[in-house]
Amino acid sequence: MDENAKLSFDGKTIELPIITGTEGEKGLDISKLRKETGYITVDPGFSNTGSCTSAITYIDGEKGILRHRGIPIEQLAEKSTFVETAYLVIHDRLPLKEELEFYSKGFTKHSMIHEDMKTFFRGYPQNAHPMAILSAMVCSLSCYYPEFIKAEPTDDEIENIAIELMAKVRTIAAYTYKKSIGEPFVYPRADLRYVANFMHMMFSSPVKEYKIDPEIVKALETLFILHVDHEQNCSTSTVRLVGSSRANLFASVSSAICALWGPLHGGANQKVVEMLQRIHDDGGDVDKYIAKAKDKNSSFRLMGFGHRVYKNFDPRALLIKDQCKMVLDRLGIHDPLLDIAVKLQEKALKDDYFKERKLYPNVDFYSGIIYKAVGIPLAMFPVLFAIGRMPGWIAQWKEMIESPCARIGRPRQIYTGENKRDYIPMEKRS
Numbered sequence: 236m237d238e239n240a241k242l243s244f245d246g247k248t249i250e251l252p253i254i255t256g257t258e259g260e261k262g263l264d265i266s267k268l269r270k271e272t273g274y275i276t277v278d279p280g281f282s283n284t285g286s287c288t289s290a291i292t293y294i295d296g297e298k299g300i301l302r303h304r305g306i307p308i309e310q311l312a313e314k315s316t317f318v319e320t321a322y323l324v325i326h327d328r329l330p331l332k333e334e335l336e337f338y339s340k341g342f343t344k345h346s347m348i349h350e351d352m353k354t355f356f357r358g359y360p361q362n363a364h365p366m367a368i369l370s371a372m373v374c375s376l377s378c379y380y381p382e383f384i385k386a387e388p389t390d391d392e393i394e395n396i397a398i399e400l401m402a403k404v405r406t407i408a409a410y411t412y413k414k415s416i417g418e419p420f421v422y423p424r425a426d427l428r429y430v431a432n433f434m435h436m437m438f439s440s441p442v443k444e445y446k447i448d449p450e451i452v453k454a455l456e457t458l459f460i461l462h463v464d465h466e467q468n469c470s471t472s473t474v475r476l477v478g479s480s481r482a483n484l485f486a487s488v489s490s491a492i493c494a495l496w497g498p499l500h501g502g503a504n505q506k507v508v509e510m511l512q513r514i515h516d517d518g519g520d521v522d523k524y525i526a527k528a529k530d531k532n533s534s535f536r537l538m539g540f541g542h543r544v545y546k547n548f549d550p551r552a553l554l555i556k557d558q559c560k561m562v563l564d565r566l567g568i569h570d571p572l573l574d575i576a577v578k579l580q581e582k583a584l585k586d587d588y589f590k591e592r593k594l595y596p597n598v599d600f601y602s603g604i605i606y607k608a609v610g611i612p613l614a615m616f617p618v619l620f621a622i623g624r625m626p627g628w629i630a631q632w633k634e635m636i637e638s639p640c641a642r643i644g645r646p647r648q649i650y651t652g653e654n655k656r657d658y659i660p661m662e663k664r665s
Contacts, residue, residue: 299547321626345402374489409436464627470494501617504603507539539600551598
């Protein structure tokens, strides 16, 4: 039986259909509200507004649940690979053996970027932020693949552009890093898998080949899997909004990279390391900063603790916590910032103040520590986030353009400016 909610105001009542998701989530369909009443809703930050229905990712923040296409993130992190998980979110099912091989070979085949694009890298200053370069270079891919610039691409065309984009983004990211340190670019190798190849391009040089450690590769691959998709976050909503105009995938993802750049989104793990540096520079007294975080009159906040969506432990943090310890132990790292992070985590987890408020370490806390331990510079943190989120952006763009209900995004507003007034000539202004 169809359900409806009733909204009464100004002496009239209208019915709003109730939409129920497969996990029991409920929403009020207000798509006809303005047409029938002349009113709109006001929801800063869209915290209570669903912009779409989606079959890609399910989150229950109260219970700490995250699933992609129905499969728990715990199973994907333990049993899957990044490439297989990417196929899952884009295609709504796990790949067959031959399909996974086709995907993997496609990433190898298309991992090179056009040689002309190297001139773009040379044109940027050495201290340019990697996210600025990444966004610009991804958008410029549309110049080299005009055959994909279509308002209504076919399934095969979407498949091809997805493989091209995922293959090339890691190469662009690695080249961006090499540009920042003044080293020559390192070409991808055909014998390495997705994550190992990225590390090879990042850390190898003409005089020394980077030694691939399978355990370290697994830790980074797990991080990529944990970042694959996360519902309608800021950057994902950007992909859908830009793509709703029928902008191509390169342009849509380029805009998402810019959204991810912000310190409240993809830059959060960078803020964690900056916080650790602040504590270190002030003598490394962890207890002092725990007290500051608990003091309501202090402006200090523990970065990497708590989450807007999860009101319990971030399930991704639970999965990466042990990987973090393994990386530190395996690399024999004795970094004072990492020592502070470990102490901070231990004390916060035992403190009733944080436990009562459910302020547990989130994925950004652990990812920042792992990246730093592996040797990833601070400015590259959101770039690695972008690589991991790429399959989700592609899947969301694909789902949006294939939806028969998709419309160009056009939020409304309530105007609060001046009423009508006349233009005043310059000589009469005072």
